[in-house]
Amino acid sequence: MKSKWFKNTSYSIPTKNHVWFWLGYFAFNVIRWGSYFDDYWYSLKSNLVEFPLHIILVYFNIYFLLPKYILRKKYKTYIVIFILSLFVIYILRTELNYFLVTKNIWPEAETVQEAFTFNHIVAVILGEVYVVALATAIKLIFDWTYERRRVENLEQIQLRTELNFLKSQIQPHFFFNTLNNLYALTLVKSDAAPSVVLKLSDIMQYVLYDVKEPKIRLFTAINYIQNYLDLERLRYGDNIQSTTDIIGNIEDIEVPPLLFLPFIENCFKHGTKDNSTIEVFISFENIEDKWLIFKVENTFNELALLKETNKKHGIGIKNVKRRLELLFKNNFEFHNTIKEQKYCIQLKIPIE
Incomplete structure (x- = not known):
């Protein structure tokens, strides 16, 4: 022995x-x-x-x-x-x-x-x-x-674990509310019901399956964001005003999955308030085929933002930064600020 x-x-x-x-x-x-x-x-x-x-x-x-x-x-x-x-x-x-x-x-x-x-x-x-x-x-x-x-x-294991964690943070109530709205549409036999089913299916495919891939096309990620916004409009109706700008060529750019969607979800966590208008501005900019700059600005509910900041669980800015560190080491820039009653995120990552 x-x-x-x-x-x-x-x-x-x-x-x-x-x-x-x-x-x-x-x-x-x-x-x-x-x-x-x-x-x-x-x-x-x-x-x-x-x-x-x-x-x-x-x-x-x-x-x-x-x-x-x-x-x-x-x-x-x-x-x-x-x-x-x-x-x-x-x-x-x-x-x-x-x-x-x-x-x-x-x-x-x-x-x-x-x-x-x-x-x-x-x-x-x-x-x-x-x-x-x-x-x-x-x-x-x-x-x-x-x-x-x-x-x-x-x-890499930690990265995959945190990806799964972020995946789980796409709030279940979003899916339940969407299903309830879909149920209401089917009762009145609305022509919008099939479109809602497709968009919800795309979101669920993204969250459950595409996240396993190391990279996805940026165009695909933006499409999922648009589907998410459309489904949120089903909940809030005309109270949502969103604009998405694309600057430069994004055709061949690939990005990690679930990199941007949590920021969009936060717009509705922080921006929701009874009978209030949620304004969301999203921008993707290709800088000389070297950098991708992602910006999102939204009107916010100060009380909702304070509660989210004080939470011990959830995505949180710290968790997002940690994931960015795992993905890009120190080769990225991340800023979050509040100006003119808007919560602003700017993320600069390298284009591979």
Whole structure:
């Protein structure tokens, strides 16, 4: 049974990659030192002795010392144990080389050197530190890459979750009121009933299905907004006055789904008041095929706006900003202001 201390909680590199790394490093070292000494047989024997010790020290450092001490900020303990480990490896390596490979324990030195001298200890330990540092750096690079991908995946999951959350915020009472109005139209056999059914169907398709797509055409999103406005007119009649301006070419622009509709819904959350007129102005502007500017202005009910601001649940400006951050990082501009008794939203996003 594997000890819990050796359990790696980060990215797990496949075993075959470990094998290929050590085989490649071993072959490189044999050729390098064989060429240096002009004695490939000696290089092969010495590396066969030393590499198992390299491997033991490397994995001891990566899978035991780092998780147990470095990640727990026990730096002094780590340094002490690592230094002791280096001296143990030094003794084993020196003795094994002496008895199995050569009596000259340091053939690369210019003069004959004895074991356990300061120079020999420093040379061997620096060699071990080099191997440990190289292998640990490679492992940390893999871990960093894995962690970056994991964070990106979590952001995508969070984005999808928030999209679903925003989808759920299209108020159920909107659908119920529309259905009630539709029921009233069918009772009097109004010619408007089929049109209402189609528009409601389009809105429900958008909210339930199209939201799963990463991007939709801007023209399609605007069409859904118009259907939404038409259905709200069914509720409020002539009390709704809306204008939609499109400036520039929007034919090929794609945008994330449900990006604009929550702002339109807020117009009616904040603007509704008994027998009052709701004025809504919507604008989409293409700036040099680089930026899309979305504006919406509506007359508002101050009390309704205050209640919405104080809510602990709901879409809210903070939630919308968070979604924009996930979608566009810092590459967007968002402003909401109140001027001349109108609530104004301006959103500037890049055109992809």
